[in-house]
Amino acid sequence: MNVPSMLLLAEAGGHAHVPGWVTGFYAVVLAAMVVCLALEEKLHVKKSLLVGTFAGFCLITETVIGYFTDRAHPMLPFGPVTLPNGHEMNLPIFIPAIDWSVITIILGASLFVEVTSRSGIFTWMAIRLTKKSGGDPWRLLLFYGVLTVVFSAVLNNVTAMIIIGSLTTVSLGKLDRRDLLLGFLVTEGLLTNVGGLLTLISSVPNIIVGKTAGISFAQFFFVASPYVVVATAVTLLQARMTFGVKGLTTDEERTEAAELVAGFDESDYVPSDRFFWTSVALLVGFILCLAGQSALPFQLNELGMGFVALFFAGTALWFYKKEVDTFYKAVDWDLLGFFAALFVVIYVMEQAEVLALIGKGIGLMLGLPAMLAQGSLLVSAAAASSVTDNIPLAAVLAKILAVDPLVVGETGSNPGSPFWWCVVFGANLGGNITPIGSASTVVAMTIIHRQKLPLTFLGFVKVAVPFALVQIALAILYVWIYALLV
């Protein structure tokens, strides 16, 4: 439970009794929202509006139902919020319901990436590696695979897929190897979700689970990185066998291919050397500050990761001080609106005891023998996130695990629990089972269709499932080893 929620509950003087039918009603509403999110592309409605509508509906109905069922203890704890310094503040109930630390991390990081990417640093890296590959398909797959993982970790899965996918279509076209394009794009799509596991800020489920569990950036990286390295290597080998990606064999082929890729000019999109190197420095600084955020002196650590992200975004924006509005426009406000609305929905579900109800079901799973419980939770999370958005899943599961004694123990806090990692691995890797499982696989499919390559929904599942199964099996094995070590 986040701090604002606790404050509100404390203010309300305890929780109201919630009738069973109310919990059942909101469970149905939650299920309906999840179904709508799964059908987002078919409904042609943006996520923020969809979830915002559910949030509005939930707030109105819960207020009205609370009024008629137990007027003395309304389900939504209206009233002023007490700040840490003892001051009281009147805020609309949906404001403290939102986890602003998550929102600020996403806002700051996306603004920062938007500005620094203007320096050409990411395209420069991508083209340099293309040239280093000498146009050899196997080396190209290796380099693009590693780059996808790194970009997914530093940027976000979608941007990583867009950059590497675009370069793949151009470079394989230049090498006259369009026969390999489908395999490359599918592999890159699958690797974005592996790369999304590398750091705390690499994907939204990581941020949500990490923040709820109290896992630091550095701790997250040290736990996740060995798995990411192994899973990347295995995925690339599997791709080589599945898609028949082979290296060039003759000197003549190698010379011809090297000449073709040598024609790329990596400096073409670097507007200024000064901005380029400053962006490199800012990027390194950003990662170092995030990694060492919890150890920042003079209580600066209390400002949180969201501040670090916004601080670096603000610093980078000084390079474009006259056109900062163009970067504000580039922010994915739909995504931010979606998160804000989602937090409100989850808050309402918490008050209606829907989360407690789901928690009971999960509690049964967690009560199994440890290894079986961990495996079951990871597989369930993966299965659920393969057909619907992994963000609500991570948010709901994180809320539930945060109050489960099997996870957090008697102290109420256990960042080292392997169950957090079950959710993190499951929510991220589940996206590799279907093309709608994650935003980056949707982008991969978009590029595939844009290139007029034949791949249907079922075709993707058929190709991707063996990869996903191997990755999930590796993840289960890894969590078991981790559980033995902690």
Place this chain on the structure above:
Amino acid sequence: MSDPPPQHEPPDRRLGAIDEFESMFKRAERSPFHYHELPIGTVAVVTDGSPEEAAALADQVRDHFTRFDDRTTWQTVPGDRYQNVNELLDVLRDVGPDLVVTSRCLFEKSLVPQHTLGVYVDVLTQVADFPVLLLPGTAPQPRPLKAEPCREVMVVTDHLAGDDQLVNAAARFCPPGGTLVLCHVEDDVAFRRHVEAIGRVPQINTDQARELIAEQLLAVASHYVDACAAELKRSDRDYTVEKVVEFGHRIVRYRTLADERKVDLLVTDTKDEDQLAMQGLAYALSVEITDVPQLLL
């Protein structure tokens, strides 16, 4: 409530981003230039005059274009060896030349030809796979080659990038110490028409489109000329490579450039994608600029 009327929606955010990055990477692509010495083993000099006249013409050509060496075999095809186009093609098939030197309007003395290549050259440029060197003037009214040897060769095209053959052919005629002018003129009339069309599309910023498209049209050719200059330098070719990449009326600009620079040879492509039965730029050039020798590929 009925649906609102369809709006001119911006493209999907992700599709827009994919397109943006694809464009960036395509922009970073450079067309490489590969130098190779064009082999000219046999030259056929085709005239409609006597064998003596043909031999004299061959001597003039050899003196003017100094890059031919002793290994080159010269064959003359005077007017008595053919009566029509098919016969000329048969003769040339037997000779198997790497280059044909001839004049416009063969056997058209009585027609007072103007603004035409004549039937023989017209067919040669369309069906033959060897380059044709057109001498100044026409067969009925020939103009002499300059007394000085050829020093400056100019490639004229509207799609220079990637046309290695054109540049290699021009380089083959450029003597050591000479100047190779690589010239790419974008048709400003067509460009203005496209910008006018863009000006009627509300989703596209007209000024931005004009600026960016113009920049890209010239950048591709400009990068290619840079690649040519670098490769020729690497290959120890002692030329000065000059770049002319600009917008303008093609024929007028080529005419002006040829006059201003006093070029000795124009090189153009007759068999590229734009030349439908040689009705493109090359034809217009070869009938409009008759006072400068032209190499038609």
